[in-house]
Amino acid sequence: xxxxxxxxxxxxxGSLLSVSCLDETVRDYGQGPLVVQFKNASVTETFxxxxxxxxxxxxxxxxxxxxxxFTENLTATVAVHSSSTAKEGVEFTIPNKTVSISAGSNTAxxxxxxxxxxxxxxxxxxxxxxxxxxxxxxxxxxxxxxxxNIK
Numbered sequence: 001x002x003x004x005x006x007x008x009x010x011x012x013x014g015s016l017l018s019v020s021c022l023d024e025t026v027r028d029y030g031q032g033p034l035v036v037q038f039k040n041a042s043v044t045e046t047f048x049x050x051x052x053x054x055x056x057x058x059x060x061x062x063x064x065x066x067x068x069x070f071t072e073n074l075t076a077t078v079a080v081h082s083s084s085t086a087k088e089g090v091e092f093t094i095p096n097k098t099v100s101i102s103a104g105s106n107t108a109x110x111x112x113x114x115x116x117x118x119x120x121x122x123x124x125x126x127x128x129x130x131x132x133x134x135x136x137x138x139x140x141x142x143x144x145x146x147x148x149n150i151k
Contacts (some may be wrong), residue, residue, distance in 0.1 A: 033118035034064045036076045036131060037139035039107070046151045051117040056131060057109035058146060060099050062136065074101040077133040078110050086125035086150060091118050114150070125150045 028066055039059035047054055077098045080088050088094070099108040103124050110129065119125065127148040129139050138144055 020095065028051075031047070032060050034074065034136040035071070035139045036060060036062045036074060036101075036136050037141065037143040038129070039143075040146055041142045042147040042149070044149040044151060045071045047114055047116050047119060047121075049116045049119055049121060054114045054116055056112045056114050058112060058150070059106050059109055060101065060147065061102055063106070064137075070101070071103050073103055075099070075135050076101075076131050076138075078129045079132045081128040081130045081145060084126060084128040085123070086127040086148075087118075091104065091125055091150070092113055092127060095133050100136075112148070119150060121151055 019125040037060070040060050045056060047056075057127075060078070062070065062074055075098060079097065080094070088090055092112050094110065094112050096111065099110050112127065127150060128145060128146070129148075130145045
């Protein structure tokens with residue numbers, strides 16, 4: 001009986017010591033990368049064809065990290081994607097293709113000037129924008145591009 005008690009004690013002690021030797025990886029889910037993307041992958045907007053140039057804002061956001069207030073400026077550069085059917089310089093212009101999300105915020109807007117006089121609303125032109133550069137990671141999801149369906 002005494003030998004059995006000693007064997008059980010040694011087995012328990014050995015398993016306790018072997019568990020304490022495991023390599024424990026520390027995971028800090030709050031320190032991931034900050035990712036920049038468009039707020040929406042696709043939107044449909046209606047513009048009145050009145051001959052005016054109308055400002056339209058396309059929101060760019062960031063997420064990630066530990067969801068605390070971001071303490072530095074984030075910049076992103078957008079470009080018109082080749083699949084866009086709306087004509088740059090005719091139906092729209094983008095005066096500034098680089099946006100800056102200020103420290104303390106998580107959103108900035110790309111301002112697109114829509115030339116309503118030149119719109120062919122019967123064809124429903126598509127403006128496709130893509131984030132092509134950023135000082136942080138660019139989303140690899142569908143929201144690294146956005147489509148504005150113009151009606």
